[in-house]
Amino acid sequence: MKPATIAKAVAALGLISAVSAYAQSYGNCVITGQKGSIPIKPFIPGQLTVQTVLPAPGWYNGDTTATIKDGFEYCMAANIAYRAGLDKLVIQNVSRDALMTGRTKDFDLALAVVSITPERKKVVNFSVPYFKSNIGVLVKSGSKVTEENIRSKRIGVRQATAGYTYATTFLKPTEPLKVFADTTEVFTALAAGQVDVAMSDTSYLLGQAAKSNGMMKVVAQYSSPQEYGAVFPAGSANEAAINKAIEEMKADGTLASLEQKQLGEKWGTSPAAIPFWKP
Structure with missing residues (x-):
């Protein structure tokens, strides 16, 4: 095989390898x-x-x-x-x-x-x-929400979720729950001061806290079998x-x-x- 032909073959193999590496990209x-x-x-x-x-x-x-x-x-x-x-x-x-x-x-x-x-x-x-995942408690940084007073706070939850079920079945707050159609609405309400607490999966709330630039914090969680x-x-x-x-x-x-x-x-x-x- 001529050198030029060999070079083309090597180049082709390199291209195939590159395409394969790209195709199997995760x-x-x-x-x-x-x-x-x-x-x-x-x-x-x-x-x-x-x-x-x-x-x-x-x-x-x-x-x-x-x-x-x-x-x-x-x-x-x-x-x-x-x-x-x-x-x-x-x-x-x-x-x-x-x-x-x-x-x-x-x-x-x-x-x-x-x-x-x-x-x-x-x-x-x-x-x-x-x-x-357990049920987390998300509040605005500097909030005075505690284990002792959380029942008297305005709690926001997404409808038909584990957070809603836990709050109504086990926590039983004295203030009426604020129920929203979507979790992002709960976070917006917390940021705006319309609720004092957002309750949802701990793992999900940690993600929200991480992107809030320090405005929100997960202060606690409740054990859940979910x-x-x-x-x-x-x-x-x-x-x-x-x-x-x-x-x-x-x-x-x-x-x-x-x-x-x-x-x-x-x-x-x-x-x-x-x-x-x-x-």
């Missing part, structure tokens, strides 16, 4: 496990299509699907894609209400900080749990394989590592460091 995520160990039948061949609800700091670091390079759930999805032998990961931003009423389509799974509840299980199919699960599309043939991947990532320390790096380091503290109050 942002800034650390990938573990064995590629192709859990073969699935993706909705679109060659890619894992994952739905979520943005913004979700810590879980997906970026406000648009094009800017996300890491985050707990993003990197969890990347590891599932790798173990499924898929070189491409595509994130779709959807409405939470549409997702939780089974109205979203054309995806493989959703990772969207969704608590598994008996009511939701009647509507959508969940994976095995992958994260445990756990997060992936949501599968109706009739998915991949539930067993993806559940296997999640169990393996729990067993081999992948999810624990993601919690520390993607949540603890990004937020400046881990959920485990937040003190517990009693209702």
